[in-house]
Amino acid sequence: MSAINAPTAVGGGVVSVEDNPPIRGGSAPQRGKVVLYALLVLVVVMYLYPLLFLVNTALKSDAEFISDPTGLVTAPQFSNFATAVDKGNFASYLLNSVLYTFVAASLGTVVSLLVGFPVARGYVKHTRLWNATFAAMLFLPNTLITVFQLALRLNLYDTRLGYILIMASGVGVGPLLVTGYLKSVPREIDEAAALDGVGYVRYVFGFLPTLIKPVLATVFILQAIGVWNDIILATILLPDASKSPVTLGLFAFKGTYVSQWSLLSAATMIVAAPLVATYVFLQRYLVASVVGGAVKG
Amino acid sequence: MSTSGTIIFGRRSTAQLLFALGMSLIVVFSLVPAVGILAVSFTDIRSLPFLPVSFVGLDNYRTFFSSAQLGYNLNALKNTLVFAIAVTLLQNVLALFIAVLLNMRLRGRNFARAVVFMPTILGVTIIGLVFGLIFNPSGGPAASVWGWFGSSSAFFGDPSLAMPLVIAVSVWSGLGVAVVIYLAGLQAIPPELHEVASIDGASSWQRLRYVTTPLLAPSITANTLLSLIGALQSYQLIYVLTGPINPATQVLSLAIFTQGFGGAQGGTAQSQGYAAAISMVQFVIVMIVSLATLVYLRRKETAL
Numbered sequence: 001m002s003a004i005n006a007p008t009a010v011g012g013g014v015v016s017v018e019d020n021p022p023i024r025g026g027s028a029p030q031r032g033k034v035v036l037y038a039l040l041v042l043v044v045v046m047y048l049y050p051l052l053f054l055v056n057t058a059l060k061s062d063a064e065f066i067s068d069p070t071g072l073v074t075a076p077q078f079s080n081f082a083t084a085v086d087k088g089n090f091a092s093y094l095l096n097s098v099l100y101t102f103v104a105a106s107l108g109t110v111v112s113l114l115v116g117f118p119v120a121r122g123y124v125k126h127t128r129l130w131n132a133t134f135a136a137m138l139f140l141p142n143t144l145i146t147v148f149q150l151a152l153r154l155n156l157y158d159t160r161l162g163y164i165l166i167m168a169s170g171v172g173v174g175p176l177l178v179t180g181y182l183k184s185v186p187r188e189i190d191e192a193a194a195l196d197g198v199g200y201v202r203y204v205f206g207f208l209p210t211l212i213k214p215v216l217a218t219v220f221i222l223q224a225i226g227v228w229n230d231i232i233l234a235t236i237l238l239p240d241a242s243k244s245p246v247t248l249g250l251f252a253f254k255g256t257y258v259s260q261w262s263l264l265s266a267a268t269m270i271v272a273a274p275l276v277a278t279y280v281f282l283q284r285y286l287v288a289s290v291v292g293g294a295v296k297g
Numbered sequence: 298m299s300t301s302g303t304i305i306f307g308r309r310s311t312a313q314l315l316f317a318l319g320m321s322l323i324v325v326f327s328l329v330p331a332v333g334i335l336a337v338s339f340t341d342i343r344s345l346p347f348l349p350v351s352f353v354g355l356d357n358y359r360t361f362f363s364s365a366q367l368g369y370n371l372n373a374l375k376n377t378l379v380f381a382i383a384v385t386l387l388q389n390v391l392a393l394f395i396a397v398l399l400n401m402r403l404r405g406r407n408f409a410r411a412v413v414f415m416p417t418i419l420g421v422t423i424i425g426l427v428f429g430l431i432f433n434p435s436g437g438p439a440a441s442v443w444g445w446f447g448s449s450s451a452f453f454g455d456p457s458l459a460m461p462l463v464i465a466v467s468v469w470s471g472l473g474v475a476v477v478i479y480l481a482g483l484q485a486i487p488p489e490l491h492e493v494a495s496i497d498g499a500s501s502w503q504r505l506r507y508v509t510t511p512l513l514a515p516s517i518t519a520n521t522l523l524s525l526i527g528a529l530q531s532y533q534l535i536y537v538l539t540g541p542i543n544p545a546t547q548v549l550s551l552a553i554f555t556q557g558f559g560g561a562q563g564g565t566a567q568s569q570g571y572a573a574a575i576s577m578v579q580f581v582i583v584m585i586v587s588l589a590t591l592v593y594l595r596r597k598e599t600a601l
Contacts, residue, residue: 036398040399110319145576280411
């Protein structure tokens with residue numbers, strides 16, 4: 001089909017992508033578009049339906065949930081939210097999570113920068129060995145046991161500091177991404193700064209971050225995702241419920257109110273709502289950042 | 298390494314000091330525990346602090362392969378491989394198609410990209426609760442669908458269905474990151490190539506197969522390895538969805554957790570030496586599987 005119509009299109013001097021549809025001509029592209037949009041809607045529904053169903057359930061009374069668990073809510077009411085707020089302590093769990101995620105990911109990003117930069121530039125010896133170490137850090141064994149024992153022995157068990165240091169040390173691909181990205185940053189910039197009398201510390205903390213912002217954003221977000229989603233290490237290292245991150249707090253809430261789905265849904269919404277709201281503002285930046293550093297690397 | 302190692306910022310010691318400062322955090326809290334796992338796997342260390350620890354040689358490994366434990370461990374190993382392979386394949390194939398779709402000039406594609414990535418932000422517990430609700434055996438929407446066919450199921454409580462469901466939820470949660478990585482790869486492909494191919498009469502399927510896929514090979518390798526290594530070691534979502542001791546979804550990581558910490562919060566005097574031995578077995582498996590996959594994918598890349 002496209003073969004038949006192609007010559008006329010070529011005559012018209014096709015360059016840009018917008019000119020693509022006329023190449024095919026006829027009604028086929030129309031049909032094609034419908035299929036594409038149907039697929040797009042299907043993808044969106046696969047992701048939004050579970051969340052909308054959660055909202056629907058959260059607005060139901062227990063009686064309405066039992067009589068009609070899947071139907072659309074008829075008498076929306078907000079008492080579930082009041083009960084969940086009252087019994088759940090979610091504000092402090094969320095604050096804990098924000099604290100752990102922000103501090104651990106920031107610290108991890110600074111560490112990735114501090115170790116990645118001098119190795120990429122050869123400002124420390126044994127760069128080959130360090131590069132191999134960075135690569136090996138992707139394949140570390142599961143360290144639940146030793147991390148727990150280490151925390152016990154360093155008096156960091158059940159402390160926020162211990163949990164944050166352990167989460168921050170899991171830099172994963174961070175140093176590798178930094179060294180990879182630095183290959184595209186000319187060494188001459190270092191030299192020019194040094195000639196102007198900029199010291200190492202000022203260069204690393206004042207100049208370098210703006211030069212390699214995309215990769216630092218990627219490193220930060222990859223690590224933040226890991227900390228934000230952790231539940232197992234928090235279970236092991238933070239037995240005191242007042243220090244629980246939101247993953248653990250919500251999970252404990254689920255254990256207490258088994259099968260009270262309208263209450264559980266309200267609690268889940270209370271936790272999800274600030275995340276979704278933040279995400280709406282940050283999503284362009286977030287999605288771009290996850291790949292921003294990887295592209296050049 | 299074109300660098301000659303010359304230092305241009307005055308004294309070398311400042312760079313070394315800051316490097317050592319950064320490395321010390323990684324070494325103390327990440328590398329020492331990693332190497333420590335091997336050492337601890339030869340001891341009878343327990344979760345209660347300050348009990349005497351003694352060297353037991355290969356006892357923990359013997360226990361792992363002993364007839365009393367072998368069935369349990371082989372089941373965990375089988376579950377780990379099934380989970381990892383299924384998640385990796387499904388996630389990559391679906392992510393590739395969705396990325397190609399979301400790379401087209403369609404209205405609402407930015408919204409769709411954002412929506413697909415959202416589970417990453419929500420985190421495992423919210424995802425676990427949402428799907429617990431959807432697959433609630435007594436009156437969730439999935440139960441209604443089963444009901445249309447005159448059937449019913451315990452879903453996550455059904456031993457034959459628990460693993461497929463856990464795999465599906467994992468793919469649902471992990472698609473976003475994979476799609477974003479593929480989108481980055483797709484945007485690096487010059488559109489002229491597609492134009493040339495379609496002028497030459499290539500159908501859209503042929504363009505996907507012979508233009509997009511080969512040029513996307515590095516992204517495919519990266520994504521496959523990332524999800525494979527991740528899935529071989531993952532347990533957070535499984536823990537939330539089906540708990541730590543469900544045999545149908547018991548993976549090696551969860552076995553480490555259960556053996557080392559009793560599945561409940563700390564306290565019990567579990568044999569953590571034995572759990573460390575399971576960590577080492579898992580580590581060897583992750584190495585073999587991911588290196589074999591890397592070699593295979595690199596060969597494929599050059600063949601394409």
